[in-house]
Each structure stands twice: as structure tokens, then as C-alpha cells.
Amino acid sequence: MDISKNFEHQQAETKWYQHWLDQQYFKSTPDEREPYTIVIPPPNVTGVLHMGHCLNNTIQDILIRRARMQGKNACWVPGTDHASIATEAKVVAMLREKGIAKSSLSRDEFLKYAWEWKEKYGGIILQQLKKLGCSLDWDRTSFTMDPDYYQSVIKVFVDLYNKGLIYRGKRMVNWDPVGQTALSDEEVIFKEIDSKLYYVHYQLADGSEGGITVATTRPETILGDVAICVNPADERYAALVGKEVIVPIINRRIPIIADEYVDAAFGTGALKITPAHDKNDNMLGLKHQLKAIDTLDATGKFTTAELLDENPSEQVLAYQGMDRFELRKKIAQDIAALGQLVKEEDYRGQVGTSERTGAIIESKLSLQWFINMTAFMDKNPQVLEDVMNDTIQFHPEKLKNTYRHWLSNIKDWCISRQLWWGQRIPAWYDSEGNFVVAATEKEAEAAYQQQFGRPSSVVGGLSQDEDVLDTWFSSWLWPMEVFKGISHPGNADARYYYPSTTLVTGQDIIFFWVARMIMAGYEYEGKRPFKDVYFTGMVRDKQGRKMSKQLGNSPDLLELIDRYGADAVRFGILIASPAGNDLLFDESSLEQGRNFNNKLWNAMKLVKMWEGRQADSPGQLADSQFAMDWFGARLQQVKQELDSLMSQFRLSEALKTVYSLIWDDFCSWYLEWVKPGFEQPISPEVYANTVRYFDELLALLHPFMPFITEELYHQLASRSTDLCTHQYSAATPPPAALLQQGELLKQVISTLREARAKNQLKPKESIRLHLQTSHPANYDSIAAVLKKQVNASELLYTTKPVANSIVVAIESEKFFIESEKAIDTDQLKAELLKDLEYQQQFLTSVDKKLANERFVQNAKPEVVEIERKKKADAEARIQTIQESLAALGA
RNA sequence: GGGAGCAUAGCUCAGCUGGUUUAGAGCAUCUGCCUUACAAGCAGAGGGUCCUUGGUUCGAAUCCGAGUGCUCCCA
Known part of the structure; x- marks a missing residue:
């Protein structure tokens, strides 16, 4: 099979997203597994995908995909918000363009237009989320004006009214004279x-x-x-x-x-x-x-x-x-x-x-509906307590202060809006200004009869309040009602999925939405609505300005996905997103993501090249043994690091960690260490190990970059399963000695390469490497790799300085590089002297510390021990350098 | 006006309960390489008074006070 030169993202994205859907990987139903639930912050039904959504939903997808691969029952619920004022404004504008004034329409006529408009343009954003790779359970798509949802909002209004928590009153309100x-x-x-x-x-x-x-x-x-x-x-x-x-x-x-x-x-x-x-x-x-x-x-x-x-x-x-x-x-x-x-x-x-x-x-005096927040909070003190005691954990934690401050100064919530698009307030008036609150006209009539002792027909019947409820009065029920927990309390889904696990949302709606969901959660379920809340910052442009239409600094996301690929966009936006801070968006981070795709693709091409070159090769196997052992250990180490980072919601750092594991440890070190010589065979065992490692890397990266990892997983070998549902194995503690030796090897290689470069030794010029060490055994397992990586024809142990060679000191060991090329001893001496000076100064500072009696007395013994070791190391190093200088005749 | 937070390399940030060499990473910059996966790459290098200033401590980027500058939230 021919492999394309680069990763072709468009093709892969379409293919794999459809495949995942076909396999119903995103679909969740209650079972015996632990649930991992996220409800999407419902975007406005009129919305289109922008940077904020992109960041937000990428994070949710990472969490949900990782949970899925960890064997949890991952359920991510999509949906949209009816956004009363924003949507109504758009419909009014649309009608105005057609020459129709809202005032010329009846309520029903207007709502008919609004629903038509919603059916036509609403929910575009959900389609756009598919392009980003979001693994949402589409069968669960909810809308805050769905019939059941609508009823649940009415039910809650009536209930709070009956509990005395909602009142109607003439109060000063914030009046929008344009939106009226x-x-x-x-x-x-x-x-x-x-x-x-x-x-x-x-x-x-x-x-x-x-x-x-x-x-x-x-x-x-x-x-x-x-x-x-x-x-x-x-x-x-x-x-x-x-x-x-x-x-x-x-x-x-x-x-x-x-x-x-x-x-x-x-x-x-x-x-x-x-x-x-x-x-x-x-x-x-x-x-x-x-x-x-x-x-x-x-x-x-x-x-x-x-x-x-x-x-x-x-x-x-x-x-x-x-x-x-x-x-x-x-x-x-x-x-x-x-x-x-x-x-x-x-x-x-x-x-x-x-x-x-x-x-x-x-500011205008008007008759509106309010929730008495003081009474509400007195009834539900957990709303504040459970955030302060981390029953609900905020990330970043500093937002707890903001939350507390707002709650302790809370004002009554004006929940009526003089609009038509939304849940109509279930209050019914007679012609004398009396009213009753009830879910339906029939119930209202009955309530009226009971309360006033006469049928309403005596005073000309009842008419319903003309106003609708604030959009947030419906979205505060979201984590419950997407599982029909309000309209059908105690149903199986609601019992299984509520409370949800993590909420990911912007800091800007902490009061609008997050606080109120917590309120509704305790009032109606007696439980927190979610366990963790991850707050994202705001996406700004490179100069730190807010993204806005007026400034024209808001990039077209679909175009970016088209150009760089969804994986690169996900990578770029996350890598630039420090936890809890605003994100300065710059296209160059997308480029970095695309380059990473390319790197992965090429690593796959290299490994595929080896596939057909497998042949028994004991030498190649023996030479690769250390690399295999070491990388296996590194992999376990990083898996542990990732568990820790992810549990702290440090996603950007988690991605950096995987990025560096793949690019540096796997590509730059491991693959080079096991790489067979030109057109030489590779041992089947080494090959199998390499593919296994590659698989594990792809699995770790998959939540972050789902498309390319799925594609590579299938390119690497013929598979009967998909990476999307691959299950992680638990990390095992890596052997520390192996990791240490790997670090030593890397350090030796880098230092020797640096010495070669400084002495103008071209990579192609082969050297003879002499090593003076008191621990030759340390080098047994890494000698083969070392030789290959510094292009040494031989590695010889020596007990005394080698004449006419470049001397390199690493800790207490000395390396002598012998080559055909004449050596510039002056330059070598200068280098050594520079190093000597550094070491001597360092020694002085350590000595000073150790000479301080109070330090030796007060500091923890292990800290003093570290200082003693520093001193010994520096002294050994100085001696090595001095010997080398002496050998050069200095 | 009230509250919260931030200040570390040119940029974006790590640096958890003070001590792992004289502070790290990525990007950017510079140098050398079209080396048989990858120039969207490889191998190296340079770059910091950890905002200022007092204090606590044997020891401070880290803890405390003051100042300066910036950001966000609330009124």
C-alpha cells in the first residue's frame, strides 16, 4: 500500500467521524460501569462556532474520550439554548428586512416565524462541533424549549411560587429601551x-x-x-x-x-x-x-x-x-x-x-417577577458551603472567592422578560388585577375558584401573563432536565447520570449559569449538579484584545479546520491555554499542531518501512535491548505523570508532556536508537515492540488528537478494533535505575555531539571513543547505542589520558575523542578553562554554605547531604578538568 | 468606590508544602547541516537583577508587609 507523503486530514476526519458514529461509540445507556457525564454548556440556538466554543468543547471532548478509554461509561450530552432575547432580536431583525414589524403580528404569528427560523438556522453549531471531532451522544440532543423541557420550567416556576420563593412586585429593574x-x-x-x-x-x-x-x-x-x-x-x-x-x-x-x-x-x-x-x-x-x-x-x-x-x-x-x-x-x-x-x-x-x-x-420602576434569593439561600445553604468545602471543586480554585463574594451580596433575581420567545409565565389574571399561578389554564381556573370563591367568568375570564421567563431560568435546570429529571423525576437515566461529573465552561457565566445550576440542583435533587467545574479563560487575539466582530480579529474556525486539520486546531488551542488564564490565540500554535501531525505521520512511515525488513538479527536485537527497556520505563513514567496532571485538570501541560514524549523520547531518541543500519534487517522482536509502543503513544494522544491517531493506529497494522474505544492499562511503577541510565546516555550523547560540533567534526566523520571511568559496567548496555549516536567506530576503555584527542568531562568520567582530523588544542584549552572557572565558582558557593555552622545545624540532614555531594562532584570534576589540561600541556 | 488575581528569557507560561548544581519548557532568534521517516526536519548555541523595596529565615523566584504596573469581577 502506498502511503501519502503527508497526513491528509480532510479525508481522515470525514472517514473516522462517520465510522465512530456508525459504530455508536458515542452512544451511552446506563449500565453497571461508573458513569462519566458531561452536559454541554448549551450554545445559543442561533450561534455559530467561535474560538470560545472551540476551546471549551475541545476540553470536554478530551475529558470524555479519556474517560471512555478508562473504561467509564462516558456520556456527553449535546443541546442548544433558546436564548430568548438574542434569538428574538434576530427574528425581529429578519422580519424587519422582510418589511414586517413585530408590532403588526400577534404572539402566535410571531412564534410561528420564530420556530421556522429556529428549524432553519438553529443548531448549525452542533454540526460544526462534529467537524471538531466532538464525541457527543447525538441521540440525547436537547433544546431548552422542547415540550418536556418547557413543561419542566413551568413546573419549577409554579413550585417556587407555591413555596413562596417567587413574588411579583413593582421594583426598580434594569430596563433595555431597545429590547424593551x-x-x-x-x-x-x-x-x-x-x-x-x-x-x-x-x-x-x-x-x-x-x-x-x-x-x-x-x-x-x-x-x-x-x-x-x-x-x-x-x-x-x-x-x-x-x-x-x-x-x-x-x-x-x-x-x-x-x-x-x-x-x-x-x-x-x-x-x-x-x-x-x-x-x-x-x-x-x-x-x-x-x-x-x-x-x-x-x-x-x-x-x-x-x-x-x-x-x-x-x-x-x-x-x-x-x-x-x-x-x-x-x-x-x-x-x-x-x-x-x-x-x-x-x-x-x-x-x-x-x-x-x-x-x-x-433604571425603571416596573411590575416584574422575582425570585427571593435571600430566602432561597437560607433554604439551600449548601449552594455556598459545598463549593467552599470542595464538594464541588472549582478549577482554578481562586474562583471560589468570586463565587462566595457574589453569593454573600446576592440580590433578588428578576426572571420576567417582556418578550415572546421563551417559556410564558404561568400566571393568570382576572380583569380586576387578581391573579393565580398554575401550570395550565384549567388548573388556573380551579385555583381561581378555590382562592376567590367564584368562577373567573364572573369577571370576564382569565388571561395569561404576556411575558416570558429569563433564559437562565430554563438553563439552570440543564444538568437535570437533559435526563428528564424534572419532567419525569426519578427516571433511570436521571438516577444514573445525575450528578454529572465535570462541567466545562467560561468564567464569564459563573453567576448567570454555574451558580444557578448549583442552586437548582440542591433545590430539586438535593445534590450537587456536578463534581468538578473547569473554568476556561477568554480567548483573546495575539495582542490580548477580546475577539469581536467589530475588530474583525475573530478567525473563521471552519476555515482553520479546513486548512490545518481538526487535530492541529485542537492541539493549537489547547497548547496555548494555561489553566485558568486567558488564552492568547495565535495561528502559529496551529502550525505547531500541524507540524506535530507531520512528525507523527513520518514516524509511522519509518516504522512501516521496517515492517517488510524483519529478519532474525541477534545483533540488532541485542543492540536495541536497552532502548526497548528504557522506553518501556519512560512510557510508564509518563502515564503516571499524565494521570496526575489530568486529575488536576492541567490539560495543557498533559498535552505538552505527551508531545515531548512522542517527539523527543520516541522519535529523537528511541527510534534512532533501534534504527537498523541502511537497508539492514530489523529483528522481529524489536519491530513488534516498536509497534506496541507506538500504539500506546497513539492511545495516550488520542483524546487530544482523535483523527490522526485513529488513522495511524489503522495504518500501523490491520486491526479489528478502533483506538476510540481502546482501553488503557494501568501504569506500573517504572524502574528508577533504567530511567537514570537513559538520562545518562542522553547526556553523554549530547555532550559528545556538542564537542564534535565545536571541533568542526562533520557528522559523517567517524571517531574512536576512549572512555576513562571507574564504573565501566554502567556502559555495557548502552555502548552500542552510544557508538551509533556519536558515530564512533569503536568504544575503548582506558585508564589514562589519550594523546591527541578531544577531552570531554562528564561528572567524574572522561571521554577522549580521537579522529583523523587535527585538533585545535587552543580552543580545547579555552573550553576547559571556561568550564573550570564555572566549577570553581560553584564550589566556592557550596563551600560557603557548608562553612556556615548555622546551616549545618539547622538544615534538614538530607539537604546538607545534597550539598556535600555537590561539593564532592564539583571537586571530582575540577580534578578531571585539571588532568585534562595537564595532558594538553597547559 | 469595594473585592479578587497577576508580575519569571523577545513571546506564552512551568516552577506544588522555602534547600536537586549559578532558575526550566515551548515558540521565536542565531549557527551548521537538503544525514538513507520527516527542511512542516536534524544537530547545536545565545538569551533572565525571577517588577521595586523592606522583613522573616542558616537559606527566598517561592512566605509576610509596603510601593508600582496590569487584568478581571462587583457597584
Whole structure:
């Protein structure tokens, strides 16, 4: 069979992924094995694969493939999130392009479009994950709006309501005037934005001289002012507290009050209070029993609706319908026209924006549904405790602090959204504003009858709440409901797979999702939802900037997979990904991955070349014995290292370890050591061993790079099984002496090669190697390899220096390189002198340490022993060098 | 404003409970090689005041304090 020059990834990827699917290797059903469960962080149904997904899912696939090869029942559940606001925004945009306004559609008509859109474009991302090689159990694909899932969300809402943990109330919410919906605190992104600070003068109501000047960034809310507040300790204003001032333009009389909340150092030290439009103002308003006057509507435009009692002037009425930012300028001008705008200055401040639409958030009073988080946490203290005591283990651990901090300052969760795409809130209202909460209209009717003692028809029937639930109110059930643990409690799958084993997700959704899954897990299963949480950092570009559409620095992943191959992409993204830190993505790491593919491919070609050259060859076998023994030991050693690294989730280091084992130990050392001479036969035993080692390496690498390893596994020999389901054998403790001798051999080879290079001995020029050692037995097993690796025709033991040779000292042993070529003794001497100086300085530092009585007294005996050995080694080395110099006639 | 974290080679990072030579790896750089698997390669080399500064200790990249710079989270 002809072997292609390089690994052809496209072909291999298609072939093997299909084969794995056909063999149902990714399919999992409960059995007697230990389960290893991962639920995918469900990407938005509208999403396309980006770098973050790539990192995240590569890691999950590595964990799941490794678990599968360790004999566990590996189950990785795919799925998508309906992403209410993000999806609805896309559907609205799509309709707008068709010339259809959302407002012209009924709820049902809109949802029909949305479902059509979801069927057409939704879940593209899941197909893309296949390209990356992800071994998901596709039969288990879930969607947060599947009928059962939908019902489970409704069920949980009703249940929490009945438990008194959900309430409806008029509260200050974060209002997105573009999306026209409330948002939870977590959906608000604070940004630094340049604005202006306006200094506005309010005149005293009694007509007397003076007044008070207030600094505000939001003059457009001035018509909703109900008080001016100063710090009670602020002497400047002490005399004014209790007096009234006039709000410019609208001429409302408002009091000057005092509260310690006010920072006397900010602006003028006087704060205008607009309880309808600012969270802190609202808090002060409640405390001082002030009215809230709302002057902005749901779209952020001025409305006089709540001002009509005050007989507003023509000027005020003219603002009707004006956008908040336009209004800001207009009101500033109008105040200036009154001569009450003292000054304007530039100001840079934090402004909340919507995570989804980017719009600047308004704080707005509105009637919404909330979860009482304080009560919830009192009921479920394990949510915090079990993370702090590592029942649920966070990686990296430092995120425990962040988690604790958030939970100990937790605010009520606003869960209603003024959208149509999502689970509709199961609350039912009569025409008088009474309501009941029930899963279905029928149940609602019954509940109504019971609660109010009359059928709802008396007051015109019941109508359901128009709003839907926050997306996270459905995804917090994900680890349970993908196994139908909420909709069909106690079913076999849920019992077997829950709690899941590991969650892999981004640090950015620790509050949105991770914390809430833990909450739901304890509330509904009484158990943690997962054992380990691995948090990935953010993927940034080479300059450390976030990947974004605007910057255009977000590479097209499918194109990268096409160009470098899925294995190389997986390698590249993981090798650059330090545990718990952000990842600076650079295409050069993909190149490294591709080069590694190439290396593996060529190693396979070499071994395949030997396949047909097997013949009994006792000499070749004997010469290779050490290499075989040593590599066997190295393999066990690395297997142990990998177990340890993987259990600590140090995946990047684990990959580096396998990479170096394959590239350095296997290719650069082992294969060279057993390689037969040109067109010489190879011993069948050596060949069989080599293939066996290669198999083991492929198995270790397979979770990281599944395609090329499967391909090579089948190229190397004809097989009846696949690497994908190969079972690892446990690592055995490697013999330390063998490993040590291997290190000695490597060191000797490197040092001799370096000496050859420095003396301009071409690799082809053969040498005679003389060795002066007190332990010749150490060299018996490695002599053959040593000769081959430094191109020595002979290895001779000697007891005295060899004339006209290059001298190399390694510890207390001396090597003499004898060649046809004349030796540059001056250079040799210079080298030796340099080494001598280094050794002498080193000796001095060790001596100093040993001369320190307090060191010898206080340090642990083994540490002192190490120092003594260092001293002895250095002294021996110095002696060797001096003898060599003497032999050179120095 | 509150909290958390980071600072080690040109870049990205290891360096776990202080002592394994005078600090390691990968990538990049430089030198020599188209050596019979691989130039997407091989063999070598150079490169660091472990941010600054006090302290604890026989001993500090490692522990503690202060400072500086950066990052993230929360308000």
C-alpha cells in the first residue's frame, strides 16, 4: 500500500467521524460501569462556532474520550439554548428586512416565524462541533424549549411560587429601551462612557436669595425630581435643609433633605432625587417617603403621562415623545435659557449597557417577577458551603472567592422578560388585577375558584401573563432536565447520570449559569449538579484584545479546520491555554499542531518501512535491548505523570508532556536508537515492540488528537478494533535505575555531539571513543547505542589520558575523542578553562554554605547531604578538568 | 468606590508544602547541516537583577508587609 507523503486530514476526519458514529461509540445507556457525564454548556440556538466554543468543547471532548478509554461509561450530552432575547432580536431583525414589524403580528404569528427560523438556522453549531471531532451522544440532543423541557420550567416556576420563593412586585429593574424588556443585573455590562456633568441651579421657593446648585449627568430626568439631598454633615448646606426649592421648567416645589448617602465631595455635594429613574434615588425615595414620578416610557422617550395632574406648561407638553438623549440636550439648553445652567464639564463615568442590544440601560420602576434569593439561600445553604468545602471543586480554585463574594451580596433575581420567545409565565389574571399561578389554564381556573370563591367568568375570564421567563431560568435546570429529571423525576437515566461529573465552561457565566445550576440542583435533587467545574479563560487575539466582530480579529474556525486539520486546531488551542488564564490565540500554535501531525505521520512511515525488513538479527536485537527497556520505563513514567496532571485538570501541560514524549523520547531518541543500519534487517522482536509502543503513544494522544491517531493506529497494522474505544492499562511503577541510565546516555550523547560540533567534526566523520571511568559496567548496555549516536567506530576503555584527542568531562568520567582530523588544542584549552572557572565558582558557593555552622545545624540532614555531594562532584570534576589540561600541556 | 488575581528569557507560561548544581519548557532568534521517516526536519548555541523595596529565615523566584504596573469581577 502506498502511503501519502503527508497526513491528509480532510479525508481522515470525514472517514473516522462517520465510522465512530456508525459504530455508536458515542452512544451511552446506563449500565453497571461508573458513569462519566458531561452536559454541554448549551450554545445559543442561533450561534455559530467561535474560538470560545472551540476551546471549551475541545476540553470536554478530551475529558470524555479519556474517560471512555478508562473504561467509564462516558456520556456527553449535546443541546442548544433558546436564548430568548438574542434569538428574538434576530427574528425581529429578519422580519424587519422582510418589511414586517413585530408590532403588526400577534404572539402566535410571531412564534410561528420564530420556530421556522429556529428549524432553519438553529443548531448549525452542533454540526460544526462534529467537524471538531466532538464525541457527543447525538441521540440525547436537547433544546431548552422542547415540550418536556418547557413543561419542566413551568413546573419549577409554579413550585417556587407555591413555596413562596417567587413574588411579583413593582421594583426598580434594569430596563433595555431597545429590547424593551427588563434585564437581570447579570445582563448589564458597565462601560466607561464620556458624558457631561451639568451644574443646575434651583431657586428657593420662598423667593429669597440664593438656592442650591446640583451637579447631574442626567438633566433629562429633572422633570421627575422630587427632592434635593445633601449630606447632614455638610456645613455648606446645613441652613438649607428643610427649605424648598423650585424645579426649573416644571416649577415644582420640592424639599431639601439630608442623608448620609450623599457624597459631599462629588460635584457640588447636592444630589437631585429622581426615584423613578435611578436605583439609589429610588432607595432614598423609599426611605424618605417621596413620590416617584416616571417621565420616560418603555422606549426611552419622554412622556407626560404622570405629569398631567400638575397642569404642565406648553413647554413641558412639547417634550412629549422626545428621545432621552435628544431631550438631555434640549433641557440643558432650556435651563441655560433660564440662566440656571451654571456650567458644564466633561465627565467620564460608568454606564450600564445591555449585554444583548448594547443599549444604555434605564433604571425603571416596573411590575416584574422575582425570585427571593435571600430566602432561597437560607433554604439551600449548601449552594455556598459545598463549593467552599470542595464538594464541588472549582478549577482554578481562586474562583471560589468570586463565587462566595457574589453569593454573600446576592440580590433578588428578576426572571420576567417582556418578550415572546421563551417559556410564558404561568400566571393568570382576572380583569380586576387578581391573579393565580398554575401550570395550565384549567388548573388556573380551579385555583381561581378555590382562592376567590367564584368562577373567573364572573369577571370576564382569565388571561395569561404576556411575558416570558429569563433564559437562565430554563438553563439552570440543564444538568437535570437533559435526563428528564424534572419532567419525569426519578427516571433511570436521571438516577444514573445525575450528578454529572465535570462541567466545562467560561468564567464569564459563573453567576448567570454555574451558580444557578448549583442552586437548582440542591433545590430539586438535593445534590450537587456536578463534581468538578473547569473554568476556561477568554480567548483573546495575539495582542490580548477580546475577539469581536467589530475588530474583525475573530478567525473563521471552519476555515482553520479546513486548512490545518481538526487535530492541529485542537492541539493549537489547547497548547496555548494555561489553566485558568486567558488564552492568547495565535495561528502559529496551529502550525505547531500541524507540524506535530507531520512528525507523527513520518514516524509511522519509518516504522512501516521496517515492517517488510524483519529478519532474525541477534545483533540488532541485542543492540536495541536497552532502548526497548528504557522506553518501556519512560512510557510508564509518563502515564503516571499524565494521570496526575489530568486529575488536576492541567490539560495543557498533559498535552505538552505527551508531545515531548512522542517527539523527543520516541522519535529523537528511541527510534534512532533501534534504527537498523541502511537497508539492514530489523529483528522481529524489536519491530513488534516498536509497534506496541507506538500504539500506546497513539492511545495516550488520542483524546487530544482523535483523527490522526485513529488513522495511524489503522495504518500501523490491520486491526479489528478502533483506538476510540481502546482501553488503557494501568501504569506500573517504572524502574528508577533504567530511567537514570537513559538520562545518562542522553547526556553523554549530547555532550559528545556538542564537542564534535565545536571541533568542526562533520557528522559523517567517524571517531574512536576512549572512555576513562571507574564504573565501566554502567556502559555495557548502552555502548552500542552510544557508538551509533556519536558515530564512533569503536568504544575503548582506558585508564589514562589519550594523546591527541578531544577531552570531554562528564561528572567524574572522561571521554577522549580521537579522529583523523587535527585538533585545535587552543580552543580545547579555552573550553576547559571556561568550564573550570564555572566549577570553581560553584564550589566556592557550596563551600560557603557548608562553612556556615548555622546551616549545618539547622538544615534538614538530607539537604546538607545534597550539598556535600555537590561539593564532592564539583571537586571530582575540577580534578578531571585539571588532568585534562595537564595532558594538553597547559 | 469595594473585592479578587497577576508580575519569571523577545513571546506564552512551568516552577506544588522555602534547600536537586549559578532558575526550566515551548515558540521565536542565531549557527551548521537538503544525514538513507520527516527542511512542516536534524544537530547545536545565545538569551533572565525571577517588577521595586523592606522583613522573616542558616537559606527566598517561592512566605509576610509596603510601593508600582496590569487584568478581571462587583457597584
